[in-house]
Amino acid sequence: MLLMGIATSLQAQDATHHSTPAPEIIELTDGSTLHGKAHALSASQGLEWQHPLARHPVTFDLSHLARLRLHTVGRIEASRQPDCRFEFNNGDLIYGNLLSLKSNAVEFQTWFGGTMRSDRQALKRIAFLKTGYKVLYEGPNNIDEWQLGAGQNGWSYHDGKLKIQSRGVIGRDFQLKDSVNLTFDMRWDRPYQLSITLFTDTFNRFDYRQGSYIFFLSPQFVSFQRVQPGTGVLTLGQSRIETLNGRSEARFSIRAHRESSRFIVYINDEPAGRFRDNRGFVAQGKGISFSSQLSASSFELSNLLVTQWDGSDEAEGEIEPTPENDILSLVNQDRPKGTVVAIEDESIEFLLRKERAIRVPVERVKQIQFNSGTDIPSPPLAEPKTIRAHFAGGGSLSFDLISLDHDQLHGQSSTFGPMSFRSDSIRQIEFNLNHQALQKDEAADAIWNLQSKP
């Protein structure tokens, strides 16, 4: 009964959630999917799983586990909002607060793991988030937290996904203010047309009486419109999408920033459209609505994450790492090369071109791209015990599993050494990290069956 109660303890943190804990779900590498409850998990003993329709628990070894979805709803709880995004060479990504950086080590604070330290060489990039990293919503968690359009409405909720097979509108208040970064995974069976209205207060229909911005998404196009009372609807731009041909799933990131009146759509981490409202930001609402425009469409949205956005465009600011130099990306667009000696007291000690020592206030730096070194990091081993934990609010870490109990997830990382996290901070755990490649088409029937699940 080690994990019993994880979801329950988290429910209390968000009054909008159901009183009934959502079931946990395991996905296996062959496409099998089971609801139930994890009783125990460890590298040595495997996963003890109680299925609601089974007579007794069954213990899986880790060899065929793909994912454990915990449906935790923990929120970032910290006295200080994360203001840095730490990216590591092994793919790990963490939001936290930088405590110090020295020639051989970096130390930072996280809400889920307390103070963490790593070898400096493991660090790929630090992005300094001007307005901090504030999570406004993470879900979906149930249908009740959403407002459905009147009349016939095809939206439904199941297992962390909003699904629709016809037309319909759904939305909710996210307490948006000056910016938003809406990210979600989308999977579709048929051509779709999804309109997303940002900064609206009307969630169950289109409302042209208040200012808002509408993104129209289809497999071929993204178009962007401004809705302004008295002025009507004006298309501000359109981009053709070439990357979704033949695809049936993608991750979208839709961003808006009041101060700069900038709007960006990312698809699978690549920019798909950049727009600007030259008349200034006209919308005042606090919510977002999703509308399916086709009666014959069939798609689902999952892993919705709504955060504030500091207006930075990582694709524009992308810097090619070099083997020897660290590169600062400054707010004035300069990109000096050299060596970051240390970061302390909101100041970066920087050896410019490795010759001249200067100090740069952190507030003047958007990001630091650390040198890639001459040793190419090897990819994570494909051992079953190597897992990737995805945290509530974003970020993930890969490490070797030791055990998971009702309070803590214990592991061993080559980057961070021994570590323990609050188990209620973990949304899901991935196992057998290369199973996607292994699976390919060798389990077509399993994929087929997987697609049958509700």
Place this chain on the structure above:
Amino acid sequence: MKQPTPFGICKASLSRWVFLTAGWIIVQSQETTVAPPIEPQEVTSPEPSISEGPEALPAAIVIEPMSADTLHLANGDVLSGRLEQYDYPGDTSWNRSDIQQAFAFDSQAVHQIRLGDRAKTTPKLSPSMTLQLSNGDQLSGIMESLDDTVLKLNTSFGGTLDLPADQVQWAVFHRQDQSYLYEGPSGLDGWTVGEVNTAQLDGGQWAYRNGSFYATKAASIARMVGMPDHMQLEFDLEWKGSLNIAVALYTDYLQPVSLAEKDSEPDFGGFYSLQLTSYAVNVLMVKQKEPLQYLGMTQTPVFRQGTKAHVDVRTNKADQSISLLVNGKLIKRWVDQGGFAGQGKGIRLVHQGQGSVRFSNLKIQGWDGRFESPPSNRVQSPNDLMTLRNGDKLVGRVGSATAEEITFMIGETPTQTPHNQIEKIEWGSVTDTLRPLRGGEARAHLLGGDHLTIQLRRIEGEHMHSSSPLYGDTTLQISHFERLDFVDAPTTTANGKQGAQP
């Protein structure tokens, strides 16, 4: 080995056409350059086309058959593994290689079991007939005898079954003088798996499992089957999401072809690409150094209204025609006015990159150029109707039968007719007794498309122990079955109904 001719297809009312047989397929990518029809007041995205891929692998890729069973539970969960035992009432024991102790599920929570490959422990018979009972069951076998009360049918899956004669609605007699040029699939042997791999498409491969090919991504598979000048090609198709496949007919090239770059592909002979999508059907004539020629697109809702279909293609080189029937209904007949372009004898099945497709019961045989006649006997008729292969129709009563001939009473006059001269028999006054499945009942689907309804008491090893008011207590060989349904699917075919007519 002689194989039967599938029974009637082009019935006037094929609303219940499903039982059936045969199929196969082909493919082509980028052959779909036609945007689907648009729903009124809706903007529908064009169907992405798939490239057959200039990077086709030069050699066949071998994929091992998959043998796992798949369990579908009442809560929607799906679990691969191996069925160890089923008891009703009782538990279903389910095992996997990665668990220490088998799952035990209440059998009432089991909605479906899809069965993996199993070694056949009994020989496969060449059935002489397929018949339908009043409850919708369809089964094939060799008729041993018939009297006033019992029709004895020898089957591959259950030995000799005693069927109540008054519950038989119709029987279609298979031709014994014509064999299939291809019947399967039964594996990947003989097939050439091509890889569709382009910048725009996430390529995959067809995978084989227990009588079916599956593809969830753009994929190509092909083989030479000796397509005759007059051909009937049938297959069953099941899909999820959008349907977008192409079947290359009379191809001499087993690798996928990029139509956009066909002239720079390795040399290949002319072929026809039959394109089936959720919105329309089309045939494309493909030759190198010549423009692509569309023989004519027809919009049809048949693939949009369901997730399964029986596809039947008839070709006739003499009149340069290709006809498409779906669920027994003629959808379109194309004529190539420029002469028949097909230069090879092979087929190629191409998944065009959208949706998931299951392809089974592929059968290819010669065709006599004649479309089957519609059923002509009314259910309420007191008389039976026997249709002979020469077109004669006899009205009367079926008397008795032996393994060789039927005694048919015309008035008081008995006539004996050998099985091989009979096309079909439709019994009068046998009304439908179709009803939903009840607790413990299963609709057991055989490889090849037949199905029967049984009260399934136990599955253990290779045997299914069942009872039925129609079949009595029986022991069936599980290796001949493809799946067991314990609840009725909401919609099972493109026309939404089960069953078929002769």
